[in-house]
Amino acid sequence: MTVSTAGTIRAAPQAPRSVPRRRLLEDERWLAFVLLVPTMVLLCLFIAYPFARGIILSVTDSRVGVPGTFVGAANFERIWNDGIFRQAVYNTFVYTGVTTVFKLGIGLWLALLLNRHFKGKAIVRAFILLPFIIPTVLSTFAWKWMFDPTFSVINWGLFQLGLIKRSINWLGDPDLAMFSIMVVNVWRGVPFFAISLLAGLQTISPELNEAAAIDGARPWQRFWHITWPLLLPVTMVVVLFSIIQTFADFQIVYVMTGGGPANATHLFATYAYQIGVGTGLLSQGAAISLAMFPILFLVVIVQLLYIRRVETR
Amino acid sequence: MAQVVLSQINKFYDGAVHAVKDVNLDIRDREFMVFVGPSGCGKTTTLRMIAGLEEISSGDIRIGTQRVNDLAPMDRDIAMVFQNYALYPHMSVFDNMAFGLKMRKFEKDEIRKRVQDAAEILGIQDLLKRKPRQLSGGQRQRVALGRAIVRHPQVFLFDEPLSNLDAKLRVQMRVELKKLHQRLGTTAIYVTHDQVEAMTLGDRVVVMKDGLVQQVGEPLELYNAPATRFVAGFIGSPAMNFAAVTVTERDGGLRLVNEGLDIAAPPHAADRLRACLGREVTLGIRPEDLRIATAADPADFAFDALVEVVEKLGSEILLDLKVGRGAMVAAVEPTVRAVYGDRLRIALNPDRLHFFDAQTDATI
Amino acid sequence: MIEGAAWRRWVYFRLPLGFLVLWLLFPFYWMLITAVRPDGELYRPWNATNYTPFWTTNPTWAHVEYLFEETIFGTWMWNTMVIALASTAISLVCGVLAGYALSRLKFPFAGSLGTGIFITYLVPQTLLFIPLAEIIRNYRLGDTPWALILTYPTFLIPFCTWLMMGYFKAIPKELEECARIDGAARWQAMLYIVIPVALPGILSAGIFAFTLSWNEFIYALVFLSSPEQKTVPVGVVSELIRGDVFFWGPLMAGALLGSIPVAIVYSFFVEHYVAGLTGSVKG
Numbered sequence: 001m002t003v004s005t006a007g008t009i010r011a012a013p014q015a016p017r018s019v020p021r022r023r024l025l026e027d028e029r030w031l032a033f034v035l036l037v038p039t040m041v042l043l044c045l046f047i048a049y050p051f052a053r054g055i056i057l058s059v060t061d062s063r064v065g066v067p068g069t070f071v072g073a074a075n076f077e078r079i080w081n082d083g084i085f086r087q088a089v090y091n092t093f094v095y096t097g098v099t100t101v102f103k104l105g106i107g108l109w110l111a112l113l114l115n116r117h118f119k120g121k122a123i124v125r126a127f128i129l130l131p132f133i134i135p136t137v138l139s140t141f142a143w144k145w146m147f148d149p150t151f152s153v154i155n156w157g158l159f160q161l162g163l164i165k166r167s168i169n170w171l172g173d174p175d176l177a178m179f180s181i182m183v184v185n186v187w188r189g190v191p192f193f194a195i196s197l198l199a200g201l202q203t204i205s206p207e208l209n210e211a212a213a214i215d216g217a218r219p220w221q222r223f224w225h226i227t228w229p230l231l232l233p234v235t236m237v238v239v240l241f242s243i244i245q246t247f248a249d250f251q252i253v254y255v256m257t258g259g260g261p262a263n264a265t266h267l268f269a270t271y272a273y274q275i276g277v278g279t280g281l282l283s284q285g286a287a288i289s290l291a292m293f294p295i296l297f298l299v300v301i302v303q304l305l306y307i308r309r310v311e312t313r
Numbered sequence: 314m315a316q317v318v319l320s321q322i323n324k325f326y327d328g329a330v331h332a333v334k335d336v337n338l339d340i341r342d343r344e345f346m347v348f349v350g351p352s353g354c355g356k357t358t359t360l361r362m363i364a365g366l367e368e369i370s371s372g373d374i375r376i377g378t379q380r381v382n383d384l385a386p387m388d389r390d391i392a393m394v395f396q397n398y399a400l401y402p403h404m405s406v407f408d409n410m411a412f413g414l415k416m417r418k419f420e421k422d423e424i425r426k427r428v429q430d431a432a433e434i435l436g437i438q439d440l441l442k443r444k445p446r447q448l449s450g451g452q453r454q455r456v457a458l459g460r461a462i463v464r465h466p467q468v469f470l471f472d473e474p475l476s477n478l479d480a481k482l483r484v485q486m487r488v489e490l491k492k493l494h495q496r497l498g499t500t501a502i503y504v505t506h507d508q509v510e511a512m513t514l515g516d517r518v519v520v521m522k523d524g525l526v527q528q529v530g531e532p533l534e535l536y537n538a539p540a541t542r543f544v545a546g547f548i549g550s551p552a553m554n555f556a557a558v559t560v561t562e563r564d565g566g567l568r569l570v571n572e573g574l575d576i577a578a579p580p581h582a583a584d585r586l587r588a589c590l591g592r593e594v595t596l597g598i599r600p601e602d603l604r605i606a607t608a609a610d611p612a613d614f615a616f617d618a619l620v621e622v623v624e625k626l627g628s629e630i631l632l633d634l635k636v637g638r639g640a641m642v643a644a645v646e647p648t649v650r651a652v653y654g655d656r657l658r659i660a661l662n663p664d665r666l667h668f669f670d671a672q673t674d675a676t677i
Numbered sequence: 678m679i680e681g682a683a684w685r686r687w688v689y690f691r692l693p694l695g696f697l698v699l700w701l702l703f704p705f706y707w708m709l710i711t712a713v714r715p716d717g718e719l720y721r722p723w724n725a726t727n728y729t730p731f732w733t734t735n736p737t738w739a740h741v742e743y744l745f746e747e748t749i750f751g752t753w754m755w756n757t758m759v760i761a762l763a764s765t766a767i768s769l770v771c772g773v774l775a776g777y778a779l780s781r782l783k784f785p786f787a788g789s790l791g792t793g794i795f796i797t798y799l800v801p802q803t804l805l806f807i808p809l810a811e812i813i814r815n816y817r818l819g820d821t822p823w824a825l826i827l828t829y830p831t832f833l834i835p836f837c838t839w840l841m842m843g844y845f846k847a848i849p850k851e852l853e854e855c856a857r858i859d860g861a862a863r864w865q866a867m868l869y870i871v872i873p874v875a876l877p878g879i880l881s882a883g884i885f886a887f888t889l890s891w892n893e894f895i896y897a898l899v900f901l902s903s904p905e906q907k908t909v910p911v912g913v914v915s916e917l918i919r920g921d922v923f924f925w926g927p928l929m930a931g932a933l934l935g936s937i938p939v940a941i942v943y944s945f946f947v948e949h950y951v952a953g954l955t956g957s958v959k960g
Binding site: 002023025026028029031032033035036037038039040041043046047049050051053054057106109110113116124126127128129130131133134135136137138139141142143145146150151153156157178187190191192195196199217244245248249250251255268272274276277282284285286289290292293297300304 | 679690693694697698700701702704705707708711720721722730758767770771773774775777779782783784785787790792794795796797798799800801802803804805806807808809810811812827828830831835838862863864888891892894895899909910913914922925929931932933935936939940943944947950951954955
C-alpha cells in the first residue's frame with residue numbers, strides 16, 4: 001500500500017483563537033483532589049470519625065442511653081482484670097496462630113497440587129473457591145449442623161469407622177469447641193491461600209525446577225531451595241492479610257458457639273459484642289474492641305515494611 | 314503561518330538534572346525538522362515540551378504567533394505520532410481517527426469526510442471497521458498517521474515513529490512519510506536516534522547531545538561541514554575516522570604527525586592549523602574518502618596500514634586497518650583484493666580532511 | 678512433575694486432591710441434602726440404625742415453603758441484593774477514581790494518601806461497630822438500608838482502589854497523552870480512554886466487592902433491628918432460631934438459597950474473581 005496522490009490537505013487558516021482560560025482540571029493536583037474527595041469523605045466519616053469516637057468512648061463510662069463521664073484508663077484496667085477478657089485474648093492468639101499455620105500448610109499443598117496440568121483443572125479451581133465466596137454465616141451453619149452432638153454426621157462417620165463408641169460433644173466441650181471453630185476457619189481460609197499461592201507459583205518459570213531436577217535435586221529440595229524463596233513475597237502478603245482478618249473474626253464464633261462453652265471460644269470481637277451490645281456497657285465494649293488495635297497496628301507495620309523492602313530491592 | 318520558535322528552553326528534573334540546556338530554534342513554516350541524537354540527549358524531552366506533555370522549566374515556545382507555555386496540549390493545535398502508535402485498543406480504526414474530532418465537537422458528516430479522505434491518502438480505507446489488535450505493525454502506523462492528519466493541525470510531532478518497525482518496513486515507511494510531507498506541507502518536528510532517518514527526511518536537522526544543541530543545518534551541511542567532533546562522528550555511516558596528531562613544521566611546511574601518520578597539512582586548512590603549531594589536534598577523515606594508493610598519489614597524503622578485517626558488503630568493501638597504534642576504516646570499491654595481514658598504502662583526499670580542537674571538540 | 682509409576686500419581690496427587698476437594702465441598706452438599714430432607718428423617722440421632730446421611734428417599738419442599746411463608750425470607754433477599762448492588766456501585770465509582778488519581782497523577786502527599794487508604798485495613802469492622810452504631814443512630818440512619826449502603830464502602834473502597842491501581846499502572850501513558858493532544862481534557866481522556874481499557878479490572882473489583890458485601894455480618898447485625906430491614910445472614914440467624922430451638926430444615930434451606938445469588942454471579946465471572954483476588958495480593 002502506498003500513499004496516493006489524489007488531492008491535498010492543508011491546514012485551514014484558523015480564525016484567531018481567544019486564549020483559552022487556564023483550565024483548572026488540567027492541573028494534575030486539582031484533578032487528583034476532585035477524584036479523591038468522595039473516597040476521603042466516606043473514609044473520614046465512617047472510619048476516622050468512629051475511630052476517634054471509639055477512643056473517647058473507651059475512656060468514659062457510657063452505657064446505652066446514659067452518656068458517660070471521663071474515667072481515664074479505668075475501663076482498660078477493668079477488662080485487664082476480667083478473667084473472661086484474658087481468656088478471650090488467649091483464645092484469639094491461639095485461634096489466629098494455629099489456623100494460620102494450617103491454612104498456609106494446606107493452602108500451599110493444594111496450590112502445589114493445582115499447579116499441574118490435568119483435565120478439569122479449571123472446574124476444580126472454580127469449585128474450591130466456594131467456601132470463600134459463600135457468606136460465612138450461612139456456611140458456618142452447615143458446619144454447626146454437622147457438629148451438632150445429637151445429629152452429627154461426623155460422629156456417624158467416625159462410629160461407622162469404628163473409631164468412637166460414644167458421641168463426641170464437639171461444641172459442648174471447651175477444647176473440642178475451640179477445635180471445631182478452628183476447623184471451620186481453616187476450611188474457609190484454605191481456598192484464599194490456595195488460589196493466591198497458586199497465582200504466585202505460576203509466576204515461577206518451570207525451567208527453574210527442571211534445571212534443578214537435572215542437577216540432581218529431589219522434589220523436597222527443589223521446593224525448599226527454589227520454589228519457597230520465590231514464593232515468599234506472595235506468602236507474606238497473604239499471611240499478613242489473613243492474620244488481620246482472623247484476629248478480628250466474629251461470624252464463625254458467633255454462629256457456632258456464641259463464645260462458649262464457658263467462654264472457651266470467646267474472641268476480642270465476640271466478647272466486645274457481648275459486653276457492648278448484649279449488656280449495653282458501651283464503653284467497656286469499646287475498650288475491648290480497641291484492645292485489638294495495637295496488635296493489628298504491629299501487623300500492618302510489618303506488612304508495610306516488608307512491602308517497602310521488596311519494592312526497593 | 315505555523316512556524317515554531319523555541320527561545321532559551323531549559324528543562325530541569327527534580328531541580329537537579331538539567332535535561333535540556335538553553336535550546337534556541339527557529340523552525341520555519343512547512344519545514345520538516347528532525348531532532349537527532351543518542352538516548353538521553355534531550356530530544357524527546359524537547360518534543361514533549363512543545364507538545365505540552367512536560368512543563369517548561371524556563372524559556373518560551375511559540376507556535377504560529379501564540380505563546381503556548383501555559384496552554385494544555387488540547388489547545389495547542391498540534392498532532393503527535395508515538396513510537397508505540399498509542400492506538401485506542403477498544404475502538405475501531407474509524408473511531409480512533411475520529412476521536413479528536415469528536416472531542417472538538419465536529420459535525421458527524423465533517424468527521425466522516427475527513428476520516429475518509431485521510432484513509433484514502435494512507436491506503437487504509439478497507440480497515441476502518443477493524444480493531445487495532447487485528448492490524449499489522451505497518452497498518453497500525455498508518456492509522457496513527459491518519460489520526461494525526463484528520464485534525465489538520467498546525468504542526469505534526471513525531472516521536473521515533475519508525476523504531477518499532479522491522480528494517481525493511483522502516484525503509485519503505487520513510488519514503489512514504491517524505492511523500493506525505495511533500496503533499497500535505499504541514500510543519501513537522503521529528504525525533505529519532507537514527508541518523509539515516511535524519512538525513513533522508515529532514516529539510517534541516519538538529520543534532521543534540523547531553524541537552525545541548527550541537528548543530529543545526531541542512532543534512533549535507535552537517536555531513537560536509539560538521540561543527541563539532543560529535544556531529545562529525547554521529548552523521549555518516551560508517552562513522553568518521555579520528556586520529557590524534559601533532560602539528561609540526563618541517564621544510565617550511567606544516568605537517569600532521571603521529572605514530573602511523575606523517576602527512577602534509579592541506580592548503581585549505583593551513584592558516585587555521587598554524588595557530589595550533591606544536592599542539593595536538595584531532596584529525597577526521599571519512600572512510601569513503603580513503604582509497605588504495607596508486608603510483609600517481611602524492612606521498613604527502615598517504616600512509617601505511619595493516620589490514621585486520623575485510624568486510625565485504627557487495628556494493629563496497631570495508632577494510633578495518635591498523636594505523637600506527639590507532640585504527641581506521643576505509644570504504645573501497647568491491648573490486649579491491651585484500652586479505653588479513655596485507656600491508657597497504659592508503660591515500661586520502663586532502664580536501665576532505667576535518668580538524669577538531671583536542672579539548673573543546675569544536676571544528677578548527 | 679511427579680516422575681515414575683502411576684501409583685505415585687495416585688498417592689501423591691489424585692487422592693490428596695480428591696480428599697481436599699471433598700472436604701471443601703461437602704458442607705454444601707450437606708446444606709442441600711438437609712434442606713430437602715423431611716423432618717422425620719432429619720432428626721434421627723447419629724447412632725440410630727436407620728441413619729442415612731448421604732441421601733434421602735423422600736425429598737420434600739416443606740422447608741423451602743416454610744422459609745417463604747413463615748418468614749420474610751424474600752424480603753431479606755431483596756434487601757441484601759439492593760444493599761450489595763448499591764454499595765458495590767458506590768465503592769466502584771470511588772475506587773476507580775481514587776485508583777486513577779493515585780496511579781496516574783502526580784500530586785503532593787500522593788504516597789501518604791495511598792498508604793492512608795491501605796491503613797484503613799487496620800480498623801476492621803469489629804473494632805468500629807460500637808462507636809459507629811452510635812453515630813448511625815445520631816444521623817438517624819439506624820434500621821435503614823442506608824446504614825449499610827454508606828458504611829460498606831469503608832471496607833470495599835480500599836480494596837477496589839488497590840485493584841484498580843494495578844490495572845491502571847499497566848496501561849501505557851502514551852494512550853492518554855495521545856488523547857490529550859487529540860483534544861481531550863485530562864478528565865475526558867480518563868473517562869473515554871483509560872477507564873474503558875481497564876474494564877476487566879473494574880469487573881473484577883465489582884464482583885469481589887459484591888461478594889464481600891453479601892458476606893458482611895456485624896454491621897448488619899448491629900445497625901438493623903426490625904425484621905423487614907434485615908439482610909439474609911442476619912435474618913437467618915435471628916428469625917430461624919427460637920430460643921434454643923434451631924429449625925434446621927428451613928435454616929439449611931435459607932443458607933442454601935442465600936448462597937445462590939453470590940454463587941451465580943461468581944460462576945459467570947470466575948476468571949475475573951480470581952484475577953481480582955490474585956491482583957489484590959500481588960499489587
